[in-house]
Amino acid sequence: MDKPSISPAIREEIGRRLLSAEREHGVKILFCCESGSRAWGFASPDSDYDVRFIYIRPEDWYLSFDVENKRDVIECPIVDEIDCSGWDLRKALYLFTRTNGALLEWLNSPIRYIEKGDLADRLKVLAPHAINDVALCYHYSHMARNNAREHLGKTKVKLKRTSTSSGPY
Template identity: 55%
Template structure:
């Protein structure tokens, strides 16, 4: 499969960094980690794809010493301006979601496009994610993502090309989890190369990636039978009851990293 381009144009990179700095000043926070998410990080961005910037931030330590902490807002969100979609989660929220194997955290921590990585944040928190990761929760997430997108978008005569890739990415992620018992990589090329063994299917996915990279986000095309057959077979394969109750109650490792990060604010 072709190796995708993960660089960000210098002027866009400068704009993103400027917005992050403005966010820190506006909200009196420190951005610990900021990355590109979505199709640019996955490796199949269209020429007009948005920039999906995601970040994890922390307040000064005293902010967390509040009787009403649970009522405080723990996200920062902005409207999309000039194709830049930027929002983030508070460190405490991010670690709580990590504890329940939230896949978004795992994907952020593996992004190939990193804007800020304060005090080796990625290395420390990725180790935590692997420690707390529960495969059944990952399977449940990606199965439902694939099922909902397939039913919602891929049953018509003409279908959005990007939705094909969303469904394929989710199913390949589920295959990875089932096969390797670990969080799946975010980069689509690495994912497909590792889990798609059928050469005809692999070639068709490759063609779809190239098409997506050279068409607009809303591009439509006819159904691709070999992809639909694969998708339906995988949905049938993963359509079993998942036990989502298995959550690690020991938060000592999370608390340690949380307090360590606050020492640098």
């Protein structure tokens, strides 16, 4: 499969939004990629940009007594088809140990916007040892079942929906 491309203008706008998120939330984005249909090579003219990232906060945030009660997700407003959201590194690492399908897709995305350090590469090396194949199969079979239930019997179903109903694998 050819590597999907994102126009320079869109990349620039995504970069601006990510910088804005870093400033607004006081975080540093370590890794950012495109997720969903564009990353899988199934983009259609009406596809949005699913921008996903992993970030870290200042050390004091992690050392506080109430870290368990703090929000570990950043969701930016969707504007002009660009949907940016991310997880704190602590959350991402926890979900990695739980064989989170979305995170594994992020790590394997061919479209990357930010890579500071080698977080993604290190996790990809660990993945074969950490992934529970049965859990991953359940994740995608559940996703396929839900999509089938939602779309069976409809006279029109977007081709993209059938192509991505069980994830990129």
